[in-house]
Amino acid sequence: MTITQLQYVLAVAEYQNFTLAAEKSFVTQPTLSMQIQKLEDELDVLIFDRSKKPIQLTDVGKKIVAQARNIVSESGRIKDIVDQEKGYIGGEFRLGIIPTVMPTLLPMFLRNFINKYPKVNIRIEEQNTSTLVQKLSEGHLDAAIAATPLENERIREKVLYYEPFVAYIPENHRLHANTRIDPADLNIEDVLLLRDGHCFRDGVINLCKAKSDHRDERFQLESGSFETMIRLADEGMGMTLLPYLHTLGLCENEKKNLHFFHDPNPAREISLIYHKSELKLQLIEALREVILGVVRGAIAFQNVQIISPVK
Structure with missing residues (x-):
């Protein structure tokens, strides 16, 4: 039994296809198949149950993969x-x-x-x-950037910044004349939301202190795009809430429709997260320092109230 054989098993378990698993493992399909066959013979x-399409794990195979x-x-x-002992930042x-x-964030720090x-x-x-947390737990990711707190004992969080919520209120809306607004002014019935599964959506619902299942049945939006909600x-279909960094790229006419909240500004906490057993801490800290260096100048809000993404 070798580490390489186990890696091939994990690849087939993930992609449920020998050809695709071989491609992702950078080996030929016959080589991958032969090594897995050798491991099965040894054990x-x-x-794998090869009679099923896509390929499925057997009961004992599930335990072996784990x-x-x-x-x-x-x-x-x-x-x-x-690498950590040597202080090496690479790989x-x-x-x-x-x-x-x-x-919004990636173009700011990647280069x-x-x-x-x-x-x-x-x-x-x-x-x-949820997918990021699963991939961190399974070792498919070293770190992730997400809204926190997550309330997950396996995941460690290092706060990067607090990003205020900003209301986008068009001229024909009842709140447009307000210079600043309060969470109490919001009515979930006319707030356009991202589709379910986005933590920003959950934060908005928590801010409104309401559930989304009471919305007008005549109009349902399933979109992952802030641009769609702005349009x-x-x-005249309502108003929406945007994360602050997203507002920086709006045109001047659109910026006229932005309304900030009274202090404390409702905000989401954005953190660098990683599994508690992660060892690439020097890389994680290097990334955190670079992000902090660019974000500090972009977000100057001091008085914020954190709105949790957890329902």
């Missing part, structure tokens, strides 16, 4: 231990970012980070919070 069990994930993860930490770094942060740490091979993916607000 005298079938790990243990293999721990073994492969721990074996990879040996190099992390050495592969897998980072996940939630969709409501990715478009700075790459230029400062050219030996780091950073791989970035966009996923919702609909302009068409």
